[in-house]
Amino acid sequence: MLQGSRANKITSMRRGLVSMHNCQHYYKGREITMILNKKIIPSLVAIISIAGISACSIQNVPATYTLNTKNSRLEVVKKRGKLICGVSGKNIGFSYINSKGEYKGFDVDICRAVATAIFNDRKKVEFRNVSTQERFNALASGEIDLLASTTTWTLSRDADMKVSFAPISFYDGQGLMARRDLGIDRLEDLEDKTICVLFGTTSLLNLSDRLREKGINYIQLAIGDVNRLYQAYQEGRCEAISIDKSQLVARRQRFIEPQNHIIFKDTLSKEPLAPAVIDGDTVWFDVVRWSIFTLIQAEEFGITSSNIDRFTTTADPAIMRFLGKSNSLGKNLGLTNDFAPRIVKQVGNYGEIYDRNIAPLGLDRGVNELWTNGGLMYSPPFR
């Protein structure tokens, strides 16, 4: 008869094994797919219990494992002493320069979160404005370390442009805006109208897809700079303008007479906006994506920049791990173990960043809510 906790351990292992017939295991670094049947389970349970390891929680990272950051951009950034972040710089709510000459916005805060993870200093970022057409080259050439510029994650950008997309930080959709006095507010009303779009964007491609599909003829006026795009629209060189909805809402607020412009109810596309890094540098990619997951996970835990100190005495093991008190999660990323609380303290959680930058535009959280509130924001576990 097995005693107390050991018996429980084996029973729970047995349950685990029965439920994981196709589970993948790692043995001496080699991957083995085990197809288990009920006959071999008892002997496996015995072997595993003797070896003192529990199935599927096996973390077969050698004890001597050290992360090799030598050829990673993480080292370049650390040596340089600051992060270089590519942003639009002309995008209200996301990245723009305020009256004091400071960069502000949602994308700017994403850059600050990554800088804080590395340097424990949200100010250690240099922002560079990149246009929609230049942005992928700026990453590929190494001119910027990180691109945070309302960039839509698409397959061709992922595959052809030498970039990898970090987690989606904002779910957007493409919209259309027109002058109210034209009396148009549906796609069908766009026949023979001139529509302003920005070069190098998904907006240009989606518009063409959607209107062609509906057999609507229109004239495209494509412009290479976002400020000139809105100028063309306001000068009446086009009857409508099409771009990400969040940007239409933000820009319209700044018009002299916002009420004279109508944003169509139609949403033309999915625009999952995600920060991006160069392909093939998994060390750097991991730093960026776990910095973003930190923002989401902090909100899920209810940890904010103002209440974080109250969690220092927490007994919750998941929060202890998140705060870097009981593991080496940060160290294994090439950071310090307290990278997550650093970010939350200096930049806030996802909700705080949203409230600071996006809520003032009048945009509800919608699908950008946490999954626990019916939205799509979801972080993998910090374990």
Ligand SMILES: N[C@@H](CCC(=O)N[C@@H](CS)C(=O)NCC(=O)O)C(=O)O
């Ligand atoms: N999400 C779309 C549209 C992005 C977009 O329109 N970005 C504008 C926003 S204002 C921008 O950053 N433009 C910078 C510029 O061209 O100067 C995409 O990734 O293609």
